[in-house]
Amino acid sequence: MTTIRFIHTADLHLDSPFKGMTGLPSARLNELRESTFTAFNRLIDYAVETSPDFLLIVGDIYDGEDRSLRAQRKFQEGMEKLHEAHIPVYITYGNHDHLSGNWTRFELPPNVHEFSEEVEEVPLTVRGMDVVLHGFSYPTRHVREEMISKYPPATDPHSFHIGLLHGSLAGNETHAVYSPFTIGELQSKHYDYWALGHIHLRQHLSEDPPIVYPGNIQGRHRNESGEKGFYEVELSKTDAVLSFVPTSAVQFGRIQIPCVDIRHANEWLAVCEEALLSFATEHGPSVVDVEILNLDDETAAFFAQTAEDVWLEAIREVMEGHEPFVWVQELTVTNPSHRQESNSLMEAVLGQVDSWSENEWKQVLGDVYQHVRTARYLEPLKEEDIQELRHEVEKLLLNELPTVLEVNR
Structure with a gap:
């Protein structure tokens, strides 16, 4: 079966400031602030090593419209590496990196195609097979109107048609609603694959055709927990095989630790240390929220003798120096007698x-x-x-x- 193979990524948010990370030691905070670049480098290295037919980036390369010089330089260097490896790159810009932002531009190498503000068709040939990419870049930050009606339907059944769209499922207001669409509208275009961006939660909205959010490549706060990365897609006219490739340099997460029959601080610290080290062994460097639960009455009374911020400082001290590092951002003690x-x-x-x-x-x-x-x-x-x-x-x-x-x- 004749196939094409490409990488689908979005929402890189290079140079995210990671606001709200109070108390994190400076060395760890620097590691966290570098994490978007580390994740991006993993993406580039994987592409160079595996040589996909092309790479799609569907919006929000940068964290804001005032793209930092450092973020642009790092991105430009990554594109140069792909150019040297003869890998074409196709970019649409989204609400965070729209075309009207203020920045000093870096010239990108000739392997990079940047979509304009109008929906356009970009033809390419992959080993004798015709591929047509459809997409647009945000002219301004707020593209509230639907754009899907401007995407032409696929009329050639022999070519691969791929749609690039940075936007939101109509009616889903968990994120700011930009360029809204319905699944039925995407399916009506008869494309072979829809490469989406904007929503940071990895998800498949449809299997036929694949309508896919890859999520972002690095979580930036507690609401972006779990492993992040991109998709490698092997696409034929009858099937699609998607392989998720993780890139997270630091993972956000939440741990629930049952505490029963605990009467001494050292017992509690040992239980927490074991749980946190197990999490780090599985997920690597992490920033976690810890919830203490299932307390019996005596254990609850034991915890109540000391303020939660003091318990938090104690567990942070215990975890200091461990590798991979685990930073406990927040500690919550849940008393079941009041919970219901x-x-x-x-x-x-x-x-x-x-x-x-x-x-x-x-x-x-x-x-x-x-x-x-x-x-x-x-x-x-x-x-x-x-x-x-x-x-x-x-x-x-x-x-x-x-x-x-x-x-x-």
Whole structure:
């Protein structure tokens, strides 16, 4: 069976600042800030080693429209390596790296094709087989209107047709909605593969044809947990084989540690150390949230004698110096005696919070962003900021609701 083989990646977010990583030792913080570049280098090295027919990058190469010089230089160097290996690269720019941003440009080598702001068809030949790529780049940050109607349907059944689209599934508001589409609209184009970008969660929306988000290549905060990477795709006219290739340099995760019949601090530290080392052995360098649960009454009373931030500092000290490193970003102790009682109230509050649109979040935070003295120091509200705020709301509810319920008994 005649096939083509290519790499599908998106959402590189090179030079992400990793905001909110308070307390992380400087050496570890630097390792984390380098992680997007490390993941990118793994992508480039894999491509050079395996020689795909071409590589697709579907938006958000950079973390912001003011692309840093360092990020552009690193990207340009990666493209040069692919040029030397005779690997063509096709790029669409998304909402984070749109064409109207302010930056000092680096010239990319001739193996790189950058899609324009209009939906265009790019033909290429792979070992005698005709391939047509369809895509566009964002002219500005906010492309709210649907663009799928501008993609032409495939009319030649003998050519491979691949769509590149940085956008959102219509009705899914877990991310900012850009260039919305429905699965049916993509399927109606009769393409052989849809290479998507924008959503950082790896997922397949359809198998026939494959409609695929590869996710980002490096998690940037607790809401982007798990292994990250890209897809290597082997495509024929009747089948597609997708192989996930991991690239994460640092993995975000969450660990739940049961603690029963613990009466001494050293017992608890030993249990946590074992669980964290096991996680690091499996996943490599990690930033994790730890939830302590299944406490019996005596163990819960034991934990209550010391503030959670003191317990957190203690486990951080125990884990210091271990390789691969594990940084505990947050510690939560869940008391089961209050959990069931507070669940319904917490779910009601979080349900209301989750229903807020981006504009409603801005209204809620209006006093902060409109304050004369503080507004100038604040960056524009981003989607990841909203997710972090939502997490803080949940954390506050977990910590405070049991106390409120106890007072009102």
